[in-house]
Amino acid sequence: MYVKICGLSEPEHVATAVEAGADAIGFVLTASPRRVTPERAAELAALVPAHVLTVGVFRGEHPDEVRRAALTAGVRAIQLHGKHPHGDFTALKDLDRTLVRAVDATSDLRCGAFDEDLLIVDAPRPGSGEPWNWGAVRGRPSGRWMLAGGLHPANVAEAVAAAGPWGLDVSSGVETAPGVKDSALIRAFLQAARTA
DSSP states (O other): OEEOOOOSSHHHHHHHHHEEEEEEEEESSSSSBBBOOOHHHHHHHHHTTTTSSEEESSSSSOOHHHHHHHHHHTTEEEEEEESSOOOHHHTTTGGGOOOEEEEEEOOOOTTTTOOOEEEEESSSSTTOOOOGGGGGGGTOOOEEEEESOOTTTTTTHHHHHHHOEEEHHHHHHEEETTTOHHHHHHHHHHHHHHOO
């Protein structure tokens, strides 16, 4: 099971995620309680070994702004969250970064439909931390897709059984408060995901 731990802002939590076996680590570069500056993301990304994907997360920004921030941050992937048009992905293809499209279940759920490399299917209210009807998407997404939205260590197995995802993406489910990650929860989530 491929696992992305998103919204990290502290070196200790980056280290925990890497040591516990995360496949990808996300840095939020858009309006959010988890937001970090591109410069801070660069410091954190420098701590991540090459086999773990570093992801800059954006929502609604113009591709030119995304490009500048992603290059400053030095991330190896760019995630566009929400209603970004196909052209936004096309405009970033020349950067030779992994492109990630994050949408809710009402969107086109074919991974690659917007020339992205990875797809995230999130809750109707992304970032809310609220569980949703994961089973509603079972059999619909195709390709390399991650389930997100309301996941935490105690419900990973239920979510995987319901949706049958290729991977998982978690942020608020490994926090003690909005934007405040917890190393024990990060480890517990990764362990639960591996055994789900």
